[in-house]
Amino acid sequence: MKQVLHQLGRYRKDTFLCIAMAALEVLMEILLPVITAIIIDQGLEAANLSVVYRYGAVMVVLALFSLTFGALAGKFAASASSGLSANLREAIYAKIQTFSFSNTDKFSVPGLVTRMTTDITNVQNAFMMVIRIAVRAPLMLIFSYVMCLLISPPMSLMFLVAVVFLVVVLGAIMVVTLKIFNRVFQKYDDLNASVQENVSAIRVVKAFVREEYENQKFSKASAKLYQLFVKAEGLLAFNSPAMMLAVYFCIISASWLGAQFIVSGTMTTGDLTSLFSYIMSLLMSLMMLSVVVVMISMSMASIRRISQVLTETPDLKEPEKPVLEVADGSIDFDHVSFSYKQGSGKNALSDIDLHIKSGETIGVIGGTGSGKSSLVNLICRLYDVSEGAVRVGGLDVRQYDMEALRNQVSVVLQKNTLFSGTILDNLRWGNPEATEEECVQACRAACADEFIDRFPDGYQTRIERGGANVSGGQKQRLCIARALLKKPKVLILDDSTSAVDTTTDARIRAAFAENIPGTTKIIIAQRVSSVEHADRILVLDEGRVNGFDIHEHLLENNAIYREIYESQIKGGGDFDQPA
Structure with a gap:
């Protein structure tokens, strides 16, 4: 990971700016349900239109700030992730130039091509999600839960049960899929090798009428890749049902308990409305984190493969005091x-x-x-x-x-x-x-x-x-x-x-x-x-x-x-x- 992140170079500034903008975006969004509760309790129920207008204007301003910070976060995330991928490609290409024949033989040409294309694209996408969503989602989750605690501590404990359930389910899925994705990228190498060999020797293939054989060989490599992806995506499909189960559990529980608290006078209608907003924000943050974890799972295999090239020591080393002139041809x-x-x-x-x-x-x-x-x-x-x-x-x-x-x-x-x-x-x-x-x-x-x-x-x-x-x-x-x-x-x-x-x-x-x-x-x-x-x-x-x-x-x-x-x-x- 260090080897990969070291290639950020001048794009570190964009990375930190993206994180700062994402944090400010979350702060604006966290304040919106609070304003909504004030409008309901002090404006609508009290028939006070001046409160509705005043706090409505505040909501519009907060929403505009949130939109601006979100757009800036997206811009800086795109710049940082694209810059990282460009620097990685240059670093790998420069490293390959220092390799001896034996170093190149160790990785194989198709393996190096996969690292410079598919693997770096995976890292780029994962890095963008990490600095954008992996910052936004945890902050949103923490702030939403804090606000839930401030509104109603008893109901917050119930939401904690749903969070623990999701963490266990999503964690189990990630552990299994990570192993599958490690195998996926090895199969990518086989697929690229088949394509490269066929295209570079296309004259021989046609001269010996071996098109059908080459098609079968490629289909076999492609089918293995397909099977692994189906297996991984089939496991990841459990994310959505688990998420919906937690969402409906929270909504039903909040509706039942919230109605009792409103009747008893310990909670206002505005508090319950904002509580629903925070519940959805909390659970959606978990869902976004699960998507990020999937991307990180895929990218970790790619990061390891990229690091293997960047950390490879060339077999041939320059002497400390090299001689620059060859005396003769003996x-x-x-x-x-x-x-x-x-x-x-x-x-x-x-x-x-x-x-x-x-x-x-x-x-x-x-x-x-x-x-x-x-x-x-x-x-x-x-x-x-x-x-x-x-x-x-x-x-x-x-x-x-x-x-x-x-x-x-x-x-x-x-x-x-x-x-x-x-x-x-x-x-x-x-x-x-x-x-x-x-x-x-x-x-x-x-x-x-x-x-x-x-x-x-x-x-x-x-x-x-x-x-x-x-x-x-x-x-x-x-x-x-x-x-x-x-x-x-x-x-x-x-x-x-x-x-x-x-x-x-x-x-x-x-x-x-x-x-x-x-x-x-x-x-x-x-x-x-x-x-x-x-x-x-x-x-x-x-x-x-x-x-x-x-x-x-x-x-x-x-x-x-x-x-x-x-x-x-x-x-x-x-x-x-x-x-």
Whole structure:
């Protein structure tokens, strides 16, 4: 709760103003039945019209004040709750930017989306009700009961029985529904995951004619959510009957006892009328509180989920005195072991001991799951090692400022991502200050200029969300050009030319040798042709180094490399090369 309320910031003032206005509104409303009693007893029954006019005018003024204070309370409540939700979204989004991959994996993308949408909306609505109704209702309840005590203490004890009955019933309902709402938001995550997976992979779904299967999967997730809501709302439906039972009990009791007190002369007609008003105010306050408790019950589950993100400690921490400059592109793995789940006993990499000189071109090859991507993720510190150390430019990567390190270790990941905007906008992700000429040169080196020039708008061509209007190979080349604009000391291509033909692949490698000779290049590939001309080739097998040498020596001495090479050659070479 502290973490969430801390995000109020400058909207604290609006919160306190709302509470003050709500209190003044209650004060005005509490005085109205008193004035009504005076008008009845001293005006109507005494046939004194001057009293009726005078106190009638007072009632109008009090009602206008009540209306004004209520409107101001609503305005400040809306401002404070909307401000809180806006600040929460910004805080969560900023926090997510500090997360490592392992932190993001812990929550899942659909889970984070639910927290920033449904959960924050629940908190916003609950906060508005808390500062508006949860202030007004208790004050109204207390003041109404005090006025009942002043008018008739014996009858007030009877109303207390009704209040206790309602508190017990509503409390029992809230305890049960709170547990249900905790489960509801977990199901929201499942529903969002189903939608996200389907929409992001809609081409695959349609290609394999799996629409019916996806519809059934979504319907199943939606049905579970429906069942939980029906269960919760079914329990909450008991609020109204319990409330009406208490109301009618109080009205009947007050009518019966009040008639006796009036006959005996211990109570006036005006007092009984005002007593009825206070009874209704008291019970309606309880009803409003029950609604608030429902909202709080729903929001408590959301608050816990939001707090989990805000209190999450990023796995990767900046050093106290970070190094801001990478000396060169040399890379050293000193007996490195790495596991995605600490303590699981399953290592993605085990005892990696490698030493790469600055400016070398290193090929990395191995079967699926051999640890190729895990290896390069450690160089730019997307994850931290479990054992050993990774050094870039002679220093442990944990000594660098992460932004400085990643600006000098440029990575083109397996999954290429482009963003909505022009081609130039996407290229300048690599260097926001890059001129158009520098962007053109980077595209030439990545062999992207040949297809960009064919677009009518050239570098101003708009890329749709996710790069939907360019092919896989074009997307890869744009991502390579974007990485080159950083002018890095280390360039990592994680299977980033898999969607281009071998001729273009060879041209890209030749351009690298000519344009960035001093940059260390690490090329992960499935094709031997992509790595055979590298200075050295690393062969990985089940997270361990199986071989690290030049192409010719590996053919002679390394069984895994020779098997990969022969399977591709005997199979007719690469898919786009003649046998």
